[in-house]
Amino acid sequence: MTLHTRPPVLLPEHASFFTSGVRWVKHWNEHLFSFAIERPASFRFRSGEFVMIGLMGDTGKPLMRAYSIASPAWSDELEFLSIKVPDGPLTSKLQTIRADDQLYLGRKPTGTLVSDALLPGKRLFLLGTGTGLAPFLSVARDPEIYDRFAQVVMVHSVRRVSDLAYADELTAQLASDPLVQEQALLQFHYVPTVTREPFRTSGRIQALAEDGTLFRSPVLGPEDFDAEHDRIMLCGSMDMIRDFAALLEGKGFVEGSNAAPGHFVIERAFVG
Structure with missing residues (x-):
């Protein structure tokens, strides 16, 4: 060679x-x-x-x-x-x-997909499509997030199975991570879904929320998004963010920011 x-x-x-x-x-x-x-x-x-x-x-x-x-x-x-x-x-x-x-x-990082922009809660849902997974990899490997939330549920939607970047590490519940591996084993849950190829979970994130897939064991709590206890981060396609934000607002969720924490956050710099 x-x-x-x-x-x-x-x-x-x-x-x-x-x-x-x-x-x-x-x-x-x-x-x-x-x-x-x-x-x-x-x-x-x-x-x-x-x-x-x-x-x-x-x-x-x-x-x-x-x-x-x-x-x-x-x-x-x-x-x-x-x-x-x-x-x-x-x-x-x-x-x-x-x-x-x-x-x-x-020299100046910024953004709203941070825990500071969310009110205290019990469950944190990290909902991403494609490369929208990236900020959630950061959040899910931060020890502070496990002190703030009893459960962290990461949902990653892609078109093809090969697009499930980091799937092995996430499926293993971050077992190789030196700082969060013990907490993640108990608190972190990974839900990959594929929309254009056969896979154990298929369908867009909103469909998985509507049919209850996102809330099935081992996820604890109500089988629907609850503004009293749930906090949500959204990152990915503009269509997903727009549709999900409308769904959440219909359930009484309020969008948060660094200046005024809320029930859910999106990255405005990416979606306009």
């Missing part, structure tokens, strides 16, 4: 961004990949926030895009989950990165 190598891509320093080295890259399939970069010593964020990531563009200026951070706030690396868009201005370049390449990292 012939190995094709190239020198690492090194970026010029830029006053508005950190320059951070790539630690590893994992390609899940032809449409999806994960990568991690070094975390600058001064970079702080809350689990669930997003930040700008990018490369030098063809025009000689940084080409940046918002990415949710998939690693928890305590991690010494910053992990991301991305789709591959062949003609995408950034992702067409980003999907070719290798370990030791460099990326630009924004």
Whole structure:
């Protein structure tokens, strides 16, 4: 086998961004990949926030895009989950990165998919489609979340089975995670669902809520969303977020923010 190598891509320093080295890259399939970069010593964020990531563009200026951070706030690396868009201005370049390449990292993470934007509750539902899983990987690996909620239910909807990134780790209830493995074994529940291929659970998230699948054992509590006890984070397709937000508001849920915590949150920066 012939190995094709190239020198690492090194970026010029830029006053508005950190320059951070790539630690590893994992390609899940032809449409999806994960990568991690070094975390600058001064970079702080809350689990669930997003930040700008990018490369030098063809025009000689940084080409940046918002990415949710998939690693928890305590991690010494910053992990991301991305789709591959062949003609995408950034992702067409980003999907070719290798370990030791460099990326630009924004200096100011932000976002509303954080526990601070939610009122106290008993059950936390993390409802995501596609790469909307990313911020919930961060939240679910944060020890604080298990102190705030008795149960954490992560639901991930994708089109194909191979799109279920991190499925093995999540199915094992984060057993390899050093800080939350004991709590997650008792409190964390993972519900993957596939819409276009045969799988043990099929159907869109709203359909699983309507037929009760999301609330069956081992999930404890009422078999419906309850504004008194349930808190919900939504991330993914605009259609899913729009439809689910309307469903929740019809049940008396109030959208929260960093300034005014509520019953559910979405990331407004991504959905407009």
